[in-house]
Amino acid sequence: MPTREEYISAWSPFSSGVFPTSLSSQNQFQRGVQMVQSNNNNNNNSLSRPRQNASFESIRTGASKSESDNVILHSTLPPHAYDKERREVAVTLEQVVRDGLLAEFAQDKVGCKFLQENFPEAGRLKDEIYHFAMANPGYFQTLSKDVFGNFFAQALVHHADTPDRVNWILRTIVHNMSDMCFNRYSCRVVQKTFERFPVEEKRLLLGEFGRLDMVELSIDQNANHVVQKIIEFFDVPTWKFIIDSFVQSVDSFFRVIESKYGCRVLQLIVEMVAKAMPQLSLASAPAVERINELMDIIALNCERLASNEYANYVVQHIISTPKLEAYRDGIIKNCLLRNLLSFSQEKFASHVVEKALIFASPSLLYAMLEELFDGYLPDPTTKKDCLDILLFHQYGNYVVQRMLLICIGLLQQAERGHNIGHLNQIFKWTHRLENLIDTNAQRLARYSSGKKLLEVLEQERRRKK
Numbered sequence: 001m002p003t004r005e006e007y008i009s010a011w012s013p014f015s016s017g018v019f020p021t022s023l024s025s026q027n028q029f030q031r032g033v034q035m036v037q038s039n040n041n042n043n044n045n046s047l048s049r050p051r052q053n054a055s056f057e058s059i060r061t062g063a064s065k066s067e068s069d070n071v072i073l074h075s076t077l078p079p080h081a082y083d084k085e086r087r088e089v090a091v092t093l094e095q096v097v098r099d100g101l102l103a104e105f106a107q108d109k110v111g112c113k114f115l116q117e118n119f120p121e122a123g124r125l126k127d128e129i130y131h132f133a134m135a136n137p138g139y140f141q142t143l144s145k146d147v148f149g150n151f152f153a154q155a156l157v158h159h160a161d162t163p164d165r166v167n168w169i170l171r172t173i174v175h176n177m178s179d180m181c182f183n184r185y186s187c188r189v190v191q192k193t194f195e196r197f198p199v200e201e202k203r204l205l206l207g208e209f210g211r212l213d214m215v216e217l218s219i220d221q222n223a224n225h226v227v228q229k230i231i232e233f234f235d236v237p238t239w240k241f242i243i244d245s246f247v248q249s250v251d252s253f254f255r256v257i258e259s260k261y262g263c264r265v266l267q268l269i270v271e272m273v274a275k276a277m278p279q280l281s282l283a284s285a286p287a288v289e290r291i292n293e294l295m296d297i298i299a300l301n302c303e304r305l306a307s308n309e310y311a312n313y314v315v316q317h318i319i320s321t322p323k324l325e326a327y328r329d330g331i332i333k334n335c336l337l338r339n340l341l342s343f344s345q346e347k348f349a350s351h352v353v354e355k356a357l358i359f360a361s362p363s364l365l366y367a368m369l370e371e372l373f374d375g376y377l378p379d380p381t382t383k384k385d386c387l388d389i390l391l392f393h394q395y396g397n398y399v400v401q402r403m404l405l406i407c408i409g410l411l412q413q414a415e416r417g418h419n420i421g422h423l424n425q426i427f428k429w430t431h432r433l434e435n436l437i438d439t440n441a442q443r444l445a446r447y448s449s450g451k452k453l454l455e456v457l458e459q460e461r462r463r464k465k
Contacts, residue, residue, distance in 0.1 A: 076108045077101075093118045097128050106143060106152040119155050130156070130165055140172045141179075144186035154192040166197060170204055177208045181223040194229040202233065214245035215252050219259040231268050236276045237287040243269065247293050257298070263310040267317045269294075274323045295327045302335030312348040316355045325361070332356050332364045340371050341386050350395040354402045365406070366422050372403060373429045387436055397449045404433055404453065408460050 081101070083090040089110065096105055096115075105111030120126040133139055133156060140156070143149040160166050173180060173190060180186035194202055209217075209230065217223040230239050246256050246266075256262035273291055280288050298305060298318065305311035319328045336343060336356050343349035357368060376386040390396030407430040414420045437444065437453050444450025 107149045112148040144189040150185035157192045187222040218265045219262040224261040240287045243290045257311045277323045306349040306352040344396045344399040
């Protein structure tokens with residue numbers, strides 16, 4: 001039986017951009033989805049945080065300096081901008097502004113870094129920099145779309161501290177909102193604006209989004225990060241219009257949730273809704289109604305979504321997010337139960353089954369275990385029951401591993417004095433699973449996944465001695 005890695009090479013929807021993807025460092029019991037959850041927590045992200053505005057140092061491009069002697073090799077700056085050895089910028093910020101080199105520096109790798117490091121907090125030079133930028137129509141938009149210039153544009157946003165500067169940036173973005181959101185570099189500038197500007201100014205930007213196609217924005221590899229900023233920085237009733245656009249038609253819903261990027265937006269919505277649950281009052285009734293509508297659509301289409309390479313993450317997120325227990329229970333009752341054997345053998349749905357086993361309420365956990373242990377008749381030809389089928393299945397064996405861990409965990413809790421319902425039945429199931437593993441120990445020992453089952457069982461037996 002091949003290992004899971006031989007069957008699954010790169011299934012995460014976070015395999016590009018700045019989202020974490022590594023699966024290699026996880027213990028084999030830690031499924032890919034748990035790796036995503038863990039990494040997201042460590043990076044304040046969750047299956048779907050907005051992309052962070054990259055620092056200048058993170059941009060990888062043609063070498064600007066020799067690795068051996070730190071000599072600047074590739075640059076568009078004039079020769080007199082460097083020292084004789086071409087190791088450092090030899091001019092001051094004042095000289096750059098005075099000599100009209102601001103535009104050249106802003107769109108050069110070395111020059112842009114110099115401008116960011118020396119951007120004045122106040123004073124005449126700062127006034128002159130903004131005067132130059134504001135006096136040139138279209139300059140801010142052009143700068144924002146440049147591979148290096150966007151960092152200087154972000155600096156202009158960051159240091160904008162007067163009404164005229166803030167309004168100039170707002171006007172530029174509002175008039176070019178769609179274009180800037182879809183662009184790889186200028187989308188970062190729009191994000192920076194949401195991060196830095198006061199709420200009232202951000203609301204001016206928000207008004208423009210009401211006229212844009214939120215579905216198209218949400219499924220775009222660049223614009224989806226801007227949508228996530230809106231969700232992150234405003235309360236649920238304010239961005240209800242985003243959910244409105246998703247549920248306006250079945251086609252719109254599936255386009256978003258089954259998209260590599262749209263699923264991230266929906267995961268963030270799930271997180272923010274959960275956080276807002278205690279505050280959502282009768283005054284927010286329209287928003288609550290829309291949220292319920294979204295969750296109902298997900299529950300009704302759960303079988304399709306659980307099997308989708310991207311949508312399954314949204315289903316998992318609902319199951320595992322605190323304060324969404326009612327939605328979680330609905331998914332387990334109306335979608336997973338009676339389908340556990342088939343779902344456990346699917347590439348993506350098997351992760352949903354595992355997540356449900358981990359987070360299910362005690363009563364639903366018992367119902368799931370009962371179905372997996374006793375809910376299916378043996379195959380009339382092979383005489384194999386559900387556990388026999390899953391034990392050596394490329395995806396199902398991970399569900400069996402999770403079942404073993406859960407059963408052992410419940411028995412350990414009982415040993416510590418906790419009241420565990422159906423304890424006798426759980427003991428019988430655990431013993432049955434142990435016997436199955438022992439019977440197939442020689443064959444299981446050939447595979448890494450099988451070895452893990454044997455290790456867990458051996459560890460538990462040593463603990464009992």
